[in-house]
Amino acid sequence: MITITSDFECGNAKNVQHIEDNRYRLEVVGDEPVWCYYFCFDIKNDGPQTHATVEVWHDPVINDPQGFIANFPTTIWIQSSGAPHYKPLEQQQVEYHGDHIVIHILLAENQTVRVTNLWPAPYSETCEFVQHLADERNDRCELFTLGKSVQGRDILGIRAGTPGKPQVLCIAGQHPTETSGIWGMRGIADFITSLLPDAATLREELLVEVIPLVNPDGNVAGRNAFNAEGHNMWLAFRDDPDASEPEAHENKLLWRKATEQGIALWMNIHCYKGWRESSEHPYDGWHEVPRDLFQDPDQARLYQALCDTMRLETTGLSSSGTTGSTHPKSTMCYQLAKRLGIPAIFYEMNAGTAGPYRATRDSVDVFKKGMHTLLHHM
Numbered sequence: 001m002i003t004i005t006s007d008f009e010c011g012n013a014k015n016v017q018h019i020e021d022n023r024y025r026l027e028v029v030g031d032e033p034v035w036c037y038y039f040c041f042d043i044k045n046d047g048p049q050t051h052a053t054v055e056v057w058h059d060p061v062i063n064d065p066q067g068f069i070a071n072f073p074t075t076i077w078i079q080s081s082g083a084p085h086y087k088p089l090e091q092q093q094v095e096y097h098g099d100h101i102v103i104h105i106l107l108a109e110n111q112t113v114r115v116t117n118l119w120p121a122p123y124s125e126t127c128e129f130v131q132h133l134a135d136e137r138n139d140r141c142e143l144f145t146l147g148k149s150v151q152g153r154d155i156l157g158i159r160a161g162t163p164g165k166p167q168v169l170c171i172a173g174q175h176p177t178e179t180s181g182i183w184g185m186r187g188i189a190d191f192i193t194s195l196l197p198d199a200a201t202l203r204e205e206l207l208v209e210v211i212p213l214v215n216p217d218g219n220v221a222g223r224n225a226f227n228a229e230g231h232n233m234w235l236a237f238r239d240d241p242d243a244s245e246p247e248a249h250e251n252k253l254l255w256r257k258a259t260e261q262g263i264a265l266w267m268n269i270h271c272y273k274g275w276r277e278s279s280e281h282p283y284d285g286w287h288e289v290p291r292d293l294f295q296d297p298d299q300a301r302l303y304q305a306l307c308d309t310m311r312l313e314t315t316g317l318s319s320s321g322t323t324g325s326t327h328p329k330s331t332m333c334y335q336l337a338k339r340l341g342i343p344a345i346f347y348e349m350n351a352g353t354a355g356p357y358r359a360t361r362d363s364v365d366v367f368k369k370g371m372h373t374l375l376h377h378m
Contacts, residue, residue, distance in 0.1 A: 012222035030059035035225035065099035166264035174233035176218035181269035184363025285348030286316035
């Protein structure tokens with residue numbers, strides 16, 4: 001007997017149906033148009049070895065089949081129960097159609113397999129990781145909390161560096177299932193608290209705060225973009241860019257921290273899947289704000305240098321200057337630049353080719369190059 005479930009941390013699937021012998025259908029749980037693509041489910045085989053076919057359909061409530069299918073082809077990850085890692089499913093085992101995909105899986109006897117289009121970075125494991133860094137490296141860093149999420153979960157971070165030095169705030173997980181960003185930010189936390197010479201130098205010159213997952217509730221619930229209030233945290237000010245604060249609770253906490261502490265730089269990592277006209281495989285993406293937002297010539301020059309760094313020294317180079325690479329007015333990047341002259345590094349990891357290991361390496365590389373540019377122009 002085969003059963004399909006998604007009632008676990010980061011799970012996403014609904015309306016599971018048994019169509020015919022060893023063939024099943026389910027729908028993703030979307031949030032809004034474009035953010036309607038993530039799935040993560042378990043398929044359990046209680047019998048002898050068998051093949052199973054699963055149709056994964058777009059969310060009919062959102063009714064954006066193009067927003068769903070635009071994220072494919074991309075890597076489909078599978079993990080056998082008890083295995084420490086996910087593995088990529090071979091592309092010939094996946095069919096792509098206009099409004100759904102079809103996945104073919106060989107299930108061993110009494111085997112449970114987790115299937116997802118993004119290698120999950122669960123909130124509970126991320127908290128354990130951050131806590132471990134703080135305990136193991138307490139001479140080089142400390143644990144802090146931004147506050148609690150809407151549903152009462154701690155939003156944990158790592159602080160490392162020298163008080164009084166320029167402060168850098170690094171975050172990921174606004175869109176909770178853009179997990180390559182979370183893995184990348186975990187890598188930055190690991191790096192800045194490490195014994196590597198470059199990390200030690202940066203700790204002498206900067207105060208760095210890293211929050212790998214700023215939307216715990218959305219992560220646990222397997223949402224695409226929303227927090228527990230139903231807000232898309234990237235579009236922080238939504239329909240009112242001139243509002244005094246963002247609409248989402250967790251964004252309010254971030255905004256207050258950024259504005260009250262006078263940060264020198266804001267770094268935010270997201271990710272996308274599949275092929276993009278603006279970021280062809282295997283390149284990443286880099287989003288900018290209009291340069292004329294910066295009133296201070298020195299801050300404008302610093303931001304120009306950061307843009308040069310992203311364009312010329314990272315794999316995000318392919319997105320520079322293309323449609324969709326400029327932040328709308330409702331984002332925190334735009335409003336921090338406009339109101340306070342705070343520059344941002346906003347990086348999009350290509351999750352179609354990035355599991356946690358590549359996401360970690362690339363994010364650390366982007367972080368180091370950005371920090372060196374910052375220090376040179378301070």
